[in-house]
Amino acid sequence: MADDADDAYEEPLFQRVIEYAAAADRDIVRMVSGHPDWDPPAALREGLRAYADGDPETFQYPPREGLPALRGEIADRRGVEESQVIVTNGAAEANYLGMAEALDRDSGAEVLVTDPVYPYYPGRTTMLGGETTRVSVGDNGHVDVDAMRAAASGDTAAIVLNTPNNPTGAVYSLEAVAELADVAADVDALLVVDEVYDHFDFSGRFESAVTLDRDNVVVTTSFSKALGITGFRVGYAVFPADLVEAALTRHTLVNIAASRPAQAAVLAALEETPPAYYESVRDTIRGRIDDFTAALDAAGAAYTTPEGAFYVLVRFEGFPGTLANVQRLIDDTGVAAMPGAAFGETYDGWIRFSLCTDRVDEAADRLAAYFDGR
Template identity: 35%
Template sequence: MFEVHLSEKARSLKPSSTLAVTARALELQRQGVNVVSMAAGEPDFDTPDHVKEAAIAAIRAGRTKYTPVQGVPELRQAIADKFARENGLSYTADQVTVSTGGKQALFNAFFALLDPGDEVIIPAPYWVSYPEMVAFAGGVPVPVDTRPEDGYDLDVDAVRAALTPRTKAIVINSPANPTGAVYPEATLRAIADLAVERGLVIVTDEMYEHIIYDAEHVSIATFAPEHTLTINGASKAYAMTGWRIGYSAGPLPLIRAMNAIQGQSTSNANSVAQWATVAALQDSPESRAFIERGRGLFRERRDRIVAGLNELGLPTPLPQGAFYVMADTTSINPDELEAARVILDDARVAVVPGTDFRAPGRVRLSYATSLEKIEEALARIGKLTGVGV
């Protein structure tokens, strides 16, 4: 029988472990097993009504054709205005490009930046896709570890020590997935200074900027605008994961190269979703109230899950942003893959092992789920650890 020989690139790409755990939990649920999933990477509430209405109006108005590769001008202007209003960043609409999710924006960026062997500094624990994307684009991911006892803050001296003549870029993700870390302004300033000194590009992923608690979001581009590509999107802020809208802003030559790459792959992001995102990003009482409400819900859940996991004997630092916690599960099993398997098979709670995040001995739990589900998950895990809450 003929067997398709897959490319080296395809064979070396690791499937996303987060999606794999979510899929396994869904499969168990389909088989009738009652699983509480703490694996999700998306808000559990619905897209706001005014955004849905804008999409419906766009469909009715026939805005259903190809758009410019970089996005409709109205959306790029709304994004430039958002950057000015919320982040103190000054971009023209030409310096903005719209993609199919933040994921595609990052993909385009790494393909536009990296030659074979170019190194990219990635603070760890990291979102699983960064090293995979860098490697897929021909680059070399260089992790720089951060520690829970430092609130996962990035040590600029450790970054400096990891630089080589091949270092091209550094990824910043604050608030971070999976750690929830929010870097202090001093760290961001020091990284920006280093990028200027050493001629590096900063790729900053600010997807979780609005899901932040006792800290202020600061965009690193304010300190080194010429060195920075700022990436953001509608997915997490406006509960729009399925609409697939991400966007980037930065130096014009880089944005043009990203447009050229996108023009030969997906062309434009979905036209209807672009019009929906105009409504989400324009300053309105509805959009502001939605973000405030989400932040309040996530804060309540964060406080409960962190307290609960610590009571169960699973040390868990209090994160300042995003909707994930990293629990130390070495008391269940020193190997986090085994711990995650036991938590799923015996407690029927889906969590993501830290392995692919470079977080040994820990698992990631998402609290983008109801308080009732959080209580249920804690009760189930409590039976495993024998502590109970």
């Protein structure tokens, strides 16, 4: 466990790696970012075209909580009340609304997160005037429930989880999430669960925290990864009934509403896209996991096998996950990835590779050759 009052967030380091790779004088296999490289569903494109032909009225403010049909579709699929759903500018805003509400309740100023952690959670905590406490994960990158329980106190305002997890690939059991909802409830805190990789479960174990139906659990997600549209900025939060109104006020004061053409396109995609689309994308990622890890086996590197999401953490002996080493890899192998140190201390010896490229074999071969020759 480590306190870190000076928590920054991912972007600068992220940006520096991307810029370094862009400036490199060689061909680069890009494995830094979680930007899908697959096609969005045809119905999404069609929905956008149909929207472009609409009446001027359809170009004006949607209801601040989201287009009624989209909100209804989300509520139906998730088995929640439509009134609990706020359509947001991506999962980023949804998570921000959940965290802001937790810190606004005069019930503490501390946010508990795992280590490693997606750096935006500590970044948001700092922005909102709170303090982050990081709790190291346990085996296989899973949240350590007992350590979280030991860390929770009267000053805890929120526990923020991400499952399926970036960067460890762990898919938490619903039992673990339920236990953490109890831990949070015991100290009058909210549990905020970011499920942005909910469509990327390879374990068969993922169950959304919305099924817990607790009055202190906020669930956030987006269509960015599921539909391959990180640029559309359409996500949503499911709030407990008593917490919706305050979140909706904040959402309105910050953004008024999420962008309407993007909402309309997502609605069309949800209505018309067959399950085969999602399955095919999952199959693609599954194949990349197999190919990449098989090549890493051959290279003798240690790695995490993701149960979900689309990242692999790799540890090369004597080559820790620093920015300098990641830059060295770009120069010497033409493979760009994220330093594990960007996510905290627990995996700072590791490097995170995103599988959003169809060149994972080539990347693994280059890495194997490089480490074989060292």
